[in-house]
Amino acid sequence: MSLPHPNLDQINLSNVLAALGDETRLAIVSQLARNNDVPMNCWQFLELSSRTNLSYHFAKLREAGITLTEVSGTSRLISLRRAELDRRFPGLLDAIVETAQQAPVPDDQAWRD
Amino acid sequence: MSLPHPNLDQINLSNVLAALGDETRLAIVSQLARNNDVPMNCWQFLELSSRTNLSYHFAKLREAGITLTEVSGTSRLISLRRAELDRRFPGLLDAIVETAQQAPVPDDQAWRD
DNA sequence: TCCGTTGTTCAAAATATATTGAACTATTGA
DNA sequence: TCAATAGTTCAATATATTTTGAACAACGGA
Numbered sequence: 001m002s003l004p005h006p007n008l009d010q011i012n013l014s015n016v017l018a019a020l021g022d023e024t025r026l027a028i029v030s031q032l033a034r035n036n037d038v039p040m041n042c043w044q045f046l047e048l049s050s051r052t053n054l055s056y057h058f059a060k061l062r063e064a065g066i067t068l069t070e071v072s073g074t075s076r077l078i079s080l081r082r083a084e085l086d087r088r089f090p091g092l093l094d095a096i097v098e099t100a101q102q103a104p105v106p107d108d109q110a111w112r113d
Numbered sequence: 114m115s116l117p118h119p120n121l122d123q124i125n126l127s128n129v130l131a132a133l134g135d136e137t138r139l140a141i142v143s144q145l146a147r148n149n150d151v152p153m154n155c156w157q158f159l160e161l162s163s164r165t166n167l168s169y170h171f172a173k174l175r176e177a178g179i180t181l182t183e184v185s186g187t188s189r190l191i192s193l194r195r196a197e198l199d200r201r202f203p204g205l206l207d208a209i210v211e212t213a214q215q216a217p218v219p220d221d222q223a224w225r226d
Numbered sequence: 227t228c229c230g231t232t233g234t235t236c237a238a239a240a241t242a243t244a245t246t247g248a249a250c251t252a253t254t255g256a
Numbered sequence: 257t258c259a260a261t262a263g264t265t266c267a268a269t270a271t272a273t274t275t276t277g278a279a280c281a282a283c284g285g286a
Contacts, residue, residue: 013212018134022244026127042263053245055264060243074253074262089212095204099126135274155233166275168234173273187232187283 003062003069005081008088011065016089019064020096024048025057029066030100032080039070039077066093116175116182118194121201124178129202132177133209137161138170142179143213145193152183152190179206 020026027048032040045054058078061067066085070077085093133139140161145153158167171191174180179198183190198206 013209014134014136014139016134017130017139017209021127021129021131021134023127024244026130050246051263052247052265056244059264071252074260076263089208091204091208092212095202095208096126096130099202099205137274156231163276164233165235165277169274172234184282187230189233 002071005062005068006065008065008084011085011088013089015064016066016085016092019060019066022057022060024053025061026096026100028054028057028061028078029080030097032067032078033082033097034101037080037082039068039079041075041077115184118175118181119178121178121197124198124201126202128177129179129198129205132173132179135170135173137166138174139209139213141167141170141174141191142193143210145180145191146195146210147214150193150195152181152192154188154190156188 020029028045031045042051042054042058048054049057058067058069058076061078062069065088066081068079068081070079080093082093133142141158144158155164155167155171161167162170171180171182171189174191175182178201179194181192181194183192193206195206
């Protein structure tokens with residue numbers, strides 16, 4: 001039992017950016033990073049959304065090549081593919097994670113009008 | 114005559130990532146960077162899409178805070194807000210642009226099945 | 227002033243993404 | 257074996273984003 005993950009050269013930049021260009025998924029990645037890349041499981045993210053919806057977002061992150069999902073008994077362990085991503089896109093994840101960590105999500109109020 | 118741009122602290126990460134998570138817009142940014150941040154105008158991107166559609170994408174990039182659009186006579190000059198973005202999200206744009214430049218867009222064929 | 231150039235805006239249609247609830251699967255522990 | 261746990265899948269809906277064409281606006285030069 002193991003889930004499909006893209007390998008390094010199958011990871012494409014705009015996919016990665018699109019995957020991270022969503023508040024929920026960015027929050028997931030941010031928490032994973034804050035957790036020092038120690039794998040986490042689904043229920044630790046329940047505050048972000050419903051189980052079903054998280055499942056969807058986890059799949060997106062996995063398919064984009066951002067996270068690794070390992071099956072462990074009845075639960076799944078999710079971690080960042082940090083080293084690999086850094087090889088593929090040097091500096092990218094670090095820059096994102098760094099920012100996402102300090103900025104607690106600036107309230108996205110309309111800036112025009 | 115000048116267009117509305119967000120200022121630094123109004124630029125938010127997931128917006129920026131979402132804006133760049135689109136092949137067309139990533140290609141625009143990539144060309145701007147390849148052009149050494151010298152402002153370019155719309156017709157220089159016509160190979161990427163139709164005028165109308167480019168207009169839409171340019172607005173997205175501008176509203177996300179990624180590009181600066183200056184009105185100059187009958188045309189508009191578009192440039193990267195590189196220094197500013199780098200202040201807001203250190204390393205981010207560099208990492209993206211660097212990658213987008215060398216990788217000529219890996220053909221996005223399905224990696225499963 | 228009239229025309230061509232350079233783009234924009236609008237509304238409609240096409241497409242893609244996100245969210246939900248109900249039903250399901252796999253594994254573990256009693 | 258049975259129930260609880262942890263999470264997935266499916267189909268439907270809701271929502272957002274892209275794309276298009278037709279009509280418009282601003283500027284500059286003849």
